[in-house]
Amino acid sequence: MQHQKISRPDRPNTLTSPVWTVNVGPAPQTDCLSGTHEVDVLVIGGGIAGTTTALHLAEKGVSVILVEAQQFGDGATGQSGGIVAPDYIRHSPETIGAVLGEPAGERLTGMIGGSGQHLFDLIDRQGIECDARQDGFYTPSHTEALAEQQRGYAAQWRSRGYNVSFVEGAEARPLFGANRYCGALRFEDGGGLNPLAFVRGLARAAQRNGARLYTNSPVSRLERKDGYWLCRTPIGTVRAQRLVLAANGGNAALHPAMQRTSLPLHVFQFASFPLDPAQRKVILPDGGGFTDKLPYLFTARLDGLGHLISAFPMSFMVNGDKGYYREARRRLKQHFDVMPDPQIAHLWRGLAWVNTSFLPEIYDLGDNAIAIQACNGRGIATNTVIGSEVATMLATGDRDALSVRPRAPVPVRFHAGAALLPRLLMSMAYLTN
Numbered sequence: 001m002q003h004q005k006i007s008r009p010d011r012p013n014t015l016t017s018p019v020w021t022v023n024v025g026p027a028p029q030t031d032c033l034s035g036t037h038e039v040d041v042l043v044i045g046g047g048i049a050g051t052t053t054a055l056h057l058a059e060k061g062v063s064v065i066l067v068e069a070q071q072f073g074d075g076a077t078g079q080s081g082g083i084v085a086p087d088y089i090r091h092s093p094e095t096i097g098a099v100l101g102e103p104a105g106e107r108l109t110g111m112i113g114g115s116g117q118h119l120f121d122l123i124d125r126q127g128i129e130c131d132a133r134q135d136g137f138y139t140p141s142h143t144e145a146l147a148e149q150q151r152g153y154a155a156q157w158r159s160r161g162y163n164v165s166f167v168e169g170a171e172a173r174p175l176f177g178a179n180r181y182c183g184a185l186r187f188e189d190g191g192g193l194n195p196l197a198f199v200r201g202l203a204r205a206a207q208r209n210g211a212r213l214y215t216n217s218p219v220s221r222l223e224r225k226d227g228y229w230l231c232r233t234p235i236g237t238v239r240a241q242r243l244v245l246a247a248n249g250g251n252a253a254l255h256p257a258m259q260r261t262s263l264p265l266h267v268f269q270f271a272s273f274p275l276d277p278a279q280r281k282v283i284l285p286d287g288g289g290f291t292d293k294l295p296y297l298f299t300a301r302l303d304g305l306g307h308l309i310s311a312f313p314m315s316f317m318v319n320g321d322k323g324y325y326r327e328a329r330r331r332l333k334q335h336f337d338v339m340p341d342p343q344i345a346h347l348w349r350g351l352a353w354v355n356t357s358f359l360p361e362i363y364d365l366g367d368n369a370i371a372i373q374a375c376n377g378r379g380i381a382t383n384t385v386i387g388s389e390v391a392t393m394l395a396t397g398d399r400d401a402l403s404v405r406p407r408a409p410v411p412v413r414f415h416a417g418a419a420l421l422p423r424l425l426m427s428m429a430y431l432t433n
């Protein structure tokens with residue numbers, strides 16, 4: 001008997017737009033900046049960091065203008081996986097003390113531990129429709145040694161009042177539908193959302209509160225003149241007393257002190273076709289999302305339409321559109337037995353910027369200017385809080401409003417070479433996967 005290969009007519013084989021564009025309302029109405037404007041605070045960048053800063057400033061009655069080079073969410077925010085992860089990337093509540101000192105470490109732990117709840121409360125308060133689901137975030141353990149360490153991390157978070165537990169192997173595997181793991185750290189306050197819908201909702205809320213937002217307005221020149229910040233876009237000018245750089249990797253082109261302070265991490269993010277009922281029963285049946293700790297890390301979550309969303313880092317080993325689709329299918333097949341022939345509906349490229357500390361950073365640039373620095377591939381929840389704290393600090397003048405102590409920017413040494421490191425490390429990780 002001859003088997004006919006069934007192919008989906010709409011199966012793409014080149015890069016697509018992010019899956020988030022499928023299930024999102026229209027972008028807020030905005031103009032491009034034209035003419036001359038005066039304002040107290042100018043925010044540059046319309047991702048999560050910039051829009052939350054503008055929203056909270058406007059709520060506090062501060063006059064604020066935000067300029068975005070393209071559209072809201074066109075940077076890392078709209079390219080992201082939308083996982084709400086109230087956890088450190090490389091630290092725990094106790095190990096961070098050795099890096100920052102105890103009071104600063106505890107302060108940052110409070111911010112990160114509370115960031116999931118903060119974000120979901122904000123979504124509720126502003127009535128933002130963004131497929132938000134507070135159904136947990138997991139860090140699975142792939143070795144018993146990591147499981148043991150994570151049992152300790154769960155206790156550290158719990159002793160500080162956060163809803164974090166360790167799920168043992170036999171209970172953890174059915175939560176994911178993947179057999180690779182021997183347990184998982186569970187953050188009850190985490191979850192997921194449509195990041196494009198979220199940032200558009202934040203922008204709309206900022207406008208409602210009186211912030212002036214402009215899109216398609218790339219800042220081409222920023223200078224200090226007569227005690228003010230003067231910002232030029234192709235057909236507009238803003239004169240501001242204070243400045244917030246929230247352009248992520250774009251900060252480097254805006255202020256000389258920001259040059260060479262972060263490293264690019266290229267990621268391919270993808271979404272399967274909506275899972276069928278049998279797959280749905282097995283893969284993340286209770287929802288939630290996870291990111292593991294393997295060097296060639298794996299991440300997964302479901303959106304409200306049943307797409308399975310995952311990612312792989314760019315390496316020198318996987319090339320060309322066909323190769324990217326092949327790799328996306330391999331990753332799903334490798335993790336989920338119930339997906340012997342995964343089909344990919346969306347696959348897009350993203351650019352995350354990382355600090356060498358892997359911690360959220362705020363840079364003090366002097367002259368009433370600060371920068372919210374790099375996203376570390378983990379900024380959905382933390383940058384939402386940072387935006388709100390920066391706004392409080394600017395409205396009240398109280399630097400203690402910030403959980404991240406601002407410091408002077410420091411360029412990464414041997415930056416040109418270091419910028420290749422993430423891709424090189426991911427190539428080595430690919431080979432061991």
Ligand SMILES: Cc1cc2nc3c(=O)[nH]c(=O)nc-3n(C[C@H](O)[C@H](O)[C@H](O)COP(=O)(O)OP(=O)(O)OC[C@H]3O[C@@H](n4cnc5c(N)ncnc54)[C@H](O)[C@@H]3O)c2cc1C
Nearest residue numbers: 045047048049069075076077081083219250350375379380
């Ligand atoms: C592929 C990928 C997956 C990710 N997945 C997750 C995840 O699942 N969970 C998580 O927590 N985090 C994730 N992240 C990280 C997360 O997306 C970021 O931390 C967060 O969105 C950063 O927000 P931001 O506002 O700082 O930066 P951005 O969203 O990058 O916003 C910066 C904005 O500044 C604008 N801009 C730049 N230059 C200029 C200029 N000269 N003039 C005007 N505007 C300018 C850009 O157009 C952009 O819109 C991911 C990132 C990537 C790339």
